[in-house]
Amino acid sequence: MMVAANATAQKLLTLEDVMWSGNNYYNLMPENKYTAWWGNQAVETTADEVRDLKTGKTIVTVEQVNKCFPEKIAFSGHNFSFPLSKEPVVMLTKGQRRAMLNFHTGQVLLDVTLPQNAVARDFNVESKQTAYTIGGNLYILTPKGESLTVSLDGSTDGSDNIVYGQSVHRDEFGISKGTFWSPDGHKLAFYRMDQSMVPNYPQVDITKRIAQTYADHYPMAGETSHQVTVGIYDVDSQKTTWVKTVGEKDDYHTNISWAPDGKTLYIFELNRDQNDCRLVAYDAETGDNLGTLYQETHEKYVEPQNGLTFLPWNSQKAVMQSQRDGWNHLYLLDVKTKELTQLTKGQWVVQQLAGFNLKKKSVIFLGNASDPRRRSVYAVDMKGNITLLGEADGVHSVKLCDDGSQLLDSYTSPTTPRSINLVNTVNGKAVNLLTATDKWAEQGYQIPEITSGSITAADGKTPLYYRMVKPVDFDPAKKYPTVIYVYGGPHAHNVDASWRWGMRGWEAYMATKGYLLFILDNRGSEWRGRDFEQATFRHLGDEEMKDQMKGVEYLKTLPYVDADRMGVHGWSFGGFMTTNLMCSYPDAFKVGVAGGPVIDWKYYEVMYGERYMDTPQQNPEGYESSSLLPKAKNLKGKLQIIFGYNDPTCVPQHTLSFLRAAIDAETQLDLFTYPGDGHNMYGRDAIHLHERITQYFEDYLK
């Protein structure tokens, strides 16, 4: 598929146009609508009001709301939400303020303000209580504005070493928070992490009068890890019960979910070796182990990423996700009988559980059954019959209404900048609410030709998808410098069926400068099933590079690709890939820019690192052969490594060790670092960074 370049366009895209943080980016963004549900009524929020999405009729205005709060709070429509489906109640969230208002009666149902430094805020609409953390401690703010201390038995032993109520296990295993309200909001399950035994990586803050280190507990692969326990705080009795887990102290406690009646807590427990996962039920009153409901093992690894979601019409059955058959699919688990029924099947993956159609008793989910690059909307009934909802093409995001009979579907596709539709989940029919136009084209910018296709992986059989961005004013008789952009690691992909095949703004910018860009999702990346990902197990980098070299092979067959001017760029895992490609195939690439790279997996953290590599003790050969330190001697082309000086993810030890190795091997490379920045650069720093990256190719690849 192709997006035709505007033949008469003359304006050239700048970084200010194409980067999120660029000054002109928002002017060039496709039009959007801010939509939400009030029960089963679709609404649109603006700065001034909330209105019915179909009729345009005003539901509640900001002026009306602000009148009910004497002090000048100045809520905007974008602060509004409608948590109660059947009541005319608006939830107002602004800064640390949480309020609820009946906008028919004008009655203020809640008005509390969290402490200024409260973070990890978690509101429960039933009990109107808000869990929050300050430092290492966990608190609850009651609807009356009282603060309860949850940390260990009401003491405040939370600290940098002992952390309550925050996300644990470095956000792996689908974990993104540390508090979990019971459905009725009277009990709060929470994580307690003891990381006192984990050494601090010496991160340095150079903005102090005299530079200073600050604490950053970082468990490295094979080293001592932190220890997590799960508590259940009863708000009424103000007592904490500790869940009586039986595994090792450094096991992973993931995907916590509550039974609908709030009496049972479910935890997916994974051993440190990550090859044995058990779903265990606990009594929420006593913390007692009620038994293992499900167990999954695999010789490589098992990765639980989703908790249980109970059927709204049957509290004995919950939807569970697993890639046990090689593809991530939906299962129905009977928590009493432990019976497991597979709901979806096939050589494609469920990407997200979206909700339920209560009337039809079907499960709504996102999946890529029609094309691995897509994320389409489907319903599956309890018999496994699958229905496509709305347009198959594109990458969709959905919000379901209260009874699940309709959904708001926002998607982009290779040719569609944005389309918002109201989709009937019974018959799949859609009403279009917005179709955005291409502002680049409208404003007369030169737009490169963007295509997607597939080649065969180095295993000789698996199709791999690529995106190609051709230079503007493309002339097939010319030869162009070519840059491969790469990520290549698990849990991510670069090529999908979204607007312009997922092209990043920088690629368009490079195309205006006369480069051809090529982006290939190698084996190891996401949306392609378990074995596709696990091909890289215990030797990260090898298969990924073989696949990328298939891409290079393909590029060399194209008469307009200049094989003598090939470059490569990537960040994080892509920085590892870039550095690795520059060192492993030194004759293939003239120039590389690697960002925040992993250099040696022994410097990476336990959770992610050991999943794919096991420990250095278990897999010394794999760590040795995947390390880039011995490869520094092979460097031949121009390589620049860039990293955030305060990167807490790929700590600076990676890049610095590689510098030392290159110096010792008497090879040269270039370097830059962003003091104060972490694993990625944001805001103006991102513009600065891409100016650098571009300049490096301009200096050495052109």
Add this chain to the structure above:
Amino acid sequence: MMVAANATAQKLLTLEDVMWSGNNYYNLMPENKYTAWWGNQAVETTADEVRDLKTGKTIVTVEQVNKCFPEKIAFSGHNFSFPLSKEPVVMLTKGQRRAMLNFHTGQVLLDVTLPQNAVARDFNVESKQTAYTIGGNLYILTPKGESLTVSLDGSTDGSDNIVYGQSVHRDEFGISKGTFWSPDGHKLAFYRMDQSMVPNYPQVDITKRIAQTYADHYPMAGETSHQVTVGIYDVDSQKTTWVKTVGEKDDYHTNISWAPDGKTLYIFELNRDQNDCRLVAYDAETGDNLGTLYQETHEKYVEPQNGLTFLPWNSQKAVMQSQRDGWNHLYLLDVKTKELTQLTKGQWVVQQLAGFNLKKKSVIFLGNASDPRRRSVYAVDMKGNITLLGEADGVHSVKLCDDGSQLLDSYTSPTTPRSINLVNTVNGKAVNLLTATDKWAEQGYQIPEITSGSITAADGKTPLYYRMVKPVDFDPAKKYPTVIYVYGGPHAHNVDASWRWGMRGWEAYMATKGYLLFILDNRGSEWRGRDFEQATFRHLGDEEMKDQMKGVEYLKTLPYVDADRMGVHGWSFGGFMTTNLMCSYPDAFKVGVAGGPVIDWKYYEVMYGERYMDTPQQNPEGYESSSLLPKAKNLKGKLQIIFGYNDPTCVPQHTLSFLRAAIDAETQLDLFTYPGDGHNMYGRDAIHLHERITQYFEDYLK
């Protein structure tokens, strides 16, 4: 003056040829002789023996010595010295072993071995005792091999915080060690430094399994400084007396010297503001203050750099050095009457006190009376009559014989790779022992034309000296890319009358690559007197840059200098100058490489920094205007900053802060760092570094 290029030469110099650490450097070094004195007899040491320098007659062989030490020590002739002028005794120093042997009788007079980790070793030949330190503690090894603990009252409270017997005040004020034996070796004066109140700069060791910080107490300008006291340990009574200084706790205690009778200790004491220096005498038994013998103040600063050296023929009078009249000169101080007599005078400086001619009662010194670029040898009698000794041209180093009637004079001059002469200090006549030849020329290397001359400083009157290195195969009709190499700070110079005008090997290497090199010693540098140096007081960088721009002005008058291709390179203060020039005169320089730069003097240490800048509290305008952080926005040319990742001198905060400032100002620069290296790179790292520096000019200036 000019060194003619060899017109028929074809070989091109490489970094391996011209760098100290290069594989071919020693093969191309001018021939040398290892000379020493045995009393009044000049000797030459080789690996195998020591022989009379004039007659070539063997004095003692290594074989002969090694026989007297049954275990295989394998001393080499280069381990030999002759501390006793009238006795056939050889002192043997190898590793931690200290031995003395009467080589006529074969009697071993001393044979001790210091502990493996002993450092700061200080041997006294009279008492045959060796002071040494381990960790923060100070010990003495007696001739019998017993170890005495000197640290506070025999305890070992020495640590990273409390340091005994080591150099203090960051080696400023002429301080290079922390122990000072009384002439008879029965008393040991020593420094004790308490730096517990000085914060550690967070230096990171990336070679640990998980990167770790290590202690590096670094007092920054205007911040709390360390506190130094002076103890006197009596070896016989094993008791320490503390010198009863009366100043502030953070005063400087410098240039410790003993009276010939060992009863009095002299200390040049300087206030932290460095504008009031007092020479105070202390009773070595009681530590009591015996009075101030001399005081020197100056509105800018006073910098004591040399202790007292007593006349061998009059223990009441000592030679002292001061630049109180604007030029560093020799004075005679009567320690009883406090009478001060100026010995040398004139608009030139004494560079070093070398010793005494006992018969003539004259003082031998090195000075630049005939040309500021020279270091020639002179004698001055007690009436101030000055005699030149040996050749005036060149830069000389001398060793005097016991009675000072002769000296071994080794010098190089712009046209002389090395000349070693035996000089009669009475009549100045010299006997040549060695005249080395130019191995570059002999081996057929292409050698650039090297000249020196002067231009007028930005003050409109002061001559400044430069060195110019022309590209090989120089054609005056062509235009050459030109690189200014700069240091520019106090206590250093780049241009002198040594071999090839002091040209650094890298300059010759650059000349073979077609660059013209220009090196100018601006105001602020050494050997030119007090006011020349102090022109920069409280606003480092400004006058220095004005002078360098005079150099640029001069270069632009030369038809063969390409004014559109000017580069600049410097390290340390020269890195400060390079970055400053790139930011302050962005149109003058296309390319710069700055090494280990100072970026903001508030990040530099107290002793050096406050001398030239006062404190940030006293001189906020000066710190603000000399800071390069606000200037980062002016960057236009290509600038690469390189620093040792573990630089304890210009700590990484300098460069990292500048990166942040440039990023915030949306300007670009390049970076490299050498993990594990300090303020300078040595060995193979130095080669790697200069390959980098060269490549940067090749990439962007050519």
